[in-house]
Amino acid sequence: MQSFIQWNPTRLWFGEGQIKQLQQELSTAGKRVLLVYGGGSIRKNGVYDAVMGQLLNSQAVVVEMSGVEPNPRLTTVHKGIEICRSNQIDLILAVGGGSVIDCAKAISVGVYYEGDVWDIITRKAESKKALQLGTILTLAATGSEMNNISVITNWDRNEKRGWSSPLAYPAFSILDPAYTTSVPLDQTVYGIVDMMSHVLEQYFHRTEHAPMMDRFMEGVLLTVMEAAPKLLSNMQDVEHRATIMYAGTTAFNGLLSCGTDGGDWATHQIEHGLSAVYDIPHGGGLAIVFPNWMSHCAEDDPSRMKKLAMTVFGIDDTGKTDHEVAIEGIQALRQFWDSLGAPNKLGYYGIDDQRIEELVHKSFMKSTIGQYKVMTRDTVRDILMRSLA
Amino acid sequence: MQSFIQWNPTRLWFGEGQIKQLQQELSTAGKRVLLVYGGGSIRKNGVYDAVMGQLLNSQAVVVEMSGVEPNPRLTTVHKGIEICRSNQIDLILAVGGGSVIDCAKAISVGVYYEGDVWDIITRKAESKKALQLGTILTLAATGSEMNNISVITNWDRNEKRGWSSPLAYPAFSILDPAYTTSVPLDQTVYGIVDMMSHVLEQYFHRTEHAPMMDRFMEGVLLTVMEAAPKLLSNMQDVEHRATIMYAGTTAFNGLLSCGTDGGDWATHQIEHGLSAVYDIPHGGGLAIVFPNWMSHCAEDDPSRMKKLAMTVFGIDDTGKTDHEVAIEGIQALRQFWDSLGAPNKLGYYGIDDQRIEELVHKSFMKSTIGQYKVMTRDTVRDILMRSLA
Missing domain, CATH: 3.40.50.1970 (Rossmann fold)
Structure with a gap:
């Protein structure tokens, strides 16, 4: 810790x-x-x-x-x-x-x-x-x-x-x-993606020993994933609204990073670049970019993606490489967000590669971005290219 | 909630x-x-x-x-x-x-x-x-x-x-x-039992829907149970000391009862009675009484004991009644505390049934004790009798 x-x-x-x-x-x-x-x-x-x-x-x-x-x-x-x-x-x-x-x-x-x-x-x-x-x-x-x-x-x-x-x-x-209860479907889904992304950013830390916080983060994700489909089938349900609401607060009130290095946050920086150029909803941008950031980073080091796959998505690792387990987890996350109706490609917002260099540039509002993997202009461009279509 | x-x-x-x-x-x-x-x-x-x-x-x-x-x-x-x-x-x-x-x-x-x-x-x-x-x-x-x-x-x-x-x-x-790191073995074990008991008291709530807090409580227990044997085999290990220390704070800083009815706490009242008469260590008294409180209460309603058994102790419920699953979980908790060397009978402190009515009386410093199950003098006496030898 x-x-x-x-x-x-x-x-x-x-x-x-x-x-x-x-x-x-x-x-x-x-x-x-x-x-x-x-x-x-x-x-x-x-x-x-x-x-x-x-x-x-x-x-x-x-x-x-x-x-x-x-x-x-x-x-x-x-x-x-x-x-x-x-x-x-x-x-x-x-x-x-x-x-x-x-x-x-x-x-x-x-x-x-x-x-x-x-x-x-x-x-x-x-x-x-x-x-x-x-x-x-x-x-x-x-x-x-x-x-x-x-x-x-x-x-x-x-x-x-x-x-x-x-x-x-x-x-x-x-x-x-x-x-x-009157929040419309798209805003509800963007909110769910946003809070899950806050947990994921913190989950991709490199602190060797933070077992309780890892379990807390997995607990928030499992809770949101359990409640979200129930809520979407009955948008007036106050009990599920409560579960999602408190999860959203807990996801980003400082608790989940106690004892860790704080996590990665490159995806948020890349999304801020997207929103700054195209004014798209934050939750929509995150849903598109995050799995692509994960698959990009899993090529170097799939350890945390593998842990997420096993603890949150119940992926069995028998006879698989770490990278294979990680990829199955990333696919499960994508499927879950797809099932809620979240966008999964920048094309959804009509964004193509025309202004890609501007997007890369706008991601670097801080001198360094990313901690699980420190980003360069090339790695950001790769993640954005994976996100296009 | x-x-x-x-x-x-x-x-x-x-x-x-x-x-x-x-x-x-x-x-x-x-x-x-x-x-x-x-x-x-x-x-x-x-x-x-x-x-x-x-x-x-x-x-x-x-x-x-x-x-x-x-x-x-x-x-x-x-x-x-x-x-x-x-x-x-x-x-x-x-x-x-x-x-x-x-x-x-x-x-x-x-x-x-x-x-x-x-x-x-x-x-x-x-x-x-x-x-x-x-x-x-x-x-x-x-x-x-x-x-x-x-x-x-x-x-x-x-x-x-x-x-x-x-x-x-x-x-x-x-x-x-x-x-x-210089805390001796017995005090270390009493501390571990105490913090686990704080989580357990809060876990035995009757709030129907508190899924995130249930997972957090299970997460604290799993973390302590993972770290405790490692710590006892190397009492100088600062990393495991840190895990246990932060778990102890989190177990009882208000977080784990957010959204629930607060839990039961009868075991603490019974232990306070014991310590008030015999001046025994709090953690020792809890280790003796808690599993007996659980088996007493599981006879009426084993629902939360069953959930604990499955999520924290990995008990498989196939082909078993709820009560059987609950009892297996209670046995697993007892075995875990035994494995740390915690006491499991009042006889360990030389306590017999001589002053049992005084112990019952001293448990009722509040007008009502217990919330998962409201205690009477008879139920407290039963739990104490189960705890004797």
Whole structure:
């Protein structure tokens, strides 16, 4: 095991009706609230009314900012910062999925930074102070509700950047699985792929001895794979929504990397390149790229892919090479994602090899990407070529 | 799944050499430190010197209190409270195992309470304020380093009481597995039984749908059972010490009950009765009682024992009744603990049926005990009788 710190300050309120905790949280957080949300689905599914009811009961002064995009944009973050400053906001309340929360995180650290918040996102400056942030999650996917990570896209530069700060943990997050029953099929599937990908990125570590965390990661994957088909056959089932929702949080709240080197994450960098150029859904991009990253890397070292194949996909290794077992596991993962209806080729989004060099370039927003296997421009290009058709 | 809050404020520094974090923690915690420890083993194994080195480098003013007992006593807590008050202590630093930490927790809430801290321990009063607490763990067992629970024994009344408070979480805990390499065989085994028992208590819940937590609990048990024999064959092995140490923390830091009813805990109550009358080691009492609690309860409802038997002990259920599968699992657990050298009969401690009614009585320090099966005096007596010889 490697040395680590385990610490997560977010209060996670989970379960049906937990919205009632909002009043208690507001009693210490201050009265001037910026309500941040996305395209307005929360106005149709009743979540907006439930949140506003709590805010009114708390005599909060509410300023609204709607229209946060999937792949949230730096320009939207700038707008939020201005609203906070001119309205003396005490608390940002993000109601939505990972995009809304990620945008709110960037606003919260940007409010107290004199320069452009893009400096913090690109790690040129460090955040010293942040506005308090609370979240009401309406989409199970990114885990942003209980971590300090955010991803923002700068369309002036076609750059999609992940960043983190100890100040970016939500103070509280309220997760009511009933709020996710109206999430449509495609978003539900993208969320499932996203949370599974977060586990997989962490699973592809090179720490020799992390037996409990390996079992936890396998446990999250098995749980999601057991619940997902049941959920898709009955999208209103709150119990399966709850299982998926809590798995999504656990997949990426820091726990699963305790004692390991943190995992690989090259696939996420490659997907950020794709989304930065083509604005495709993150979960869709991951579903296409991840198995190809796995088969690329299994050619050098199939050890972790083999372990995954045996523990999660129940592949029998009798009489097979490690590489053969690994490939069977990768095929099983692909089949599972196919069975949910996730895309498996870039052609699905009309992407061909025309801008492939730009995609390679946009994957390298960090100086090195990949840890299970350190990527070069050639290896990234190979993975993208495998992903085309 | 049931509703829950997931929140744990303790900063857990884990790994070899993490003692260096103490200086950073002290920089914000204040300079007047009460150093609490037990029988003095930390003076022999180098931990005392390492801690004092950090304290001196931080220009801390250190007051020492040694001699905290296994099954720590109310009288010792009283003594600690007096020392804190008369020395204007800013931070209590507990260096030791669960007993030392539990004692320090009671001191930390007692300092600011005007009456007898026993009121807080018996839940007649609520703690409103506590001194800051840090811990340096030297024994993997109770999980006290990352939870808000403490167990104190009042020998005037022969009562051993568990209590908790939101204020009783350590602010930080430093876990260096190398500090546990000198723990002798019996204490190592008791610790392993204790942490496995914490998982088992939580595993015997009645929440219908908690698939991820079930897998996490099975994962902790499998990890401990894999590492324990390897550790006992090489007690100096830091890697296996690390695995066991982190499993012990994870077994009882709140995570494993997220979404469940919390589990049973009758066995712990029965063991507290035993320790309150005979002052036997907690882990020893648990090893004796738990399989007997399981076989008693499996007669009414073997469902969870069967699940444990199949997932953790690999029992095949072909052609067997649920009860038969459950019993095979219970036997496998007993065999595993036997293989470590844990006691399996009360006779091991010279306990016979002479004071059995007193033991039954002392098990009922709470109005109801048990949740998987609610205990009566008769059922507790039955479990104790099964445990005699």
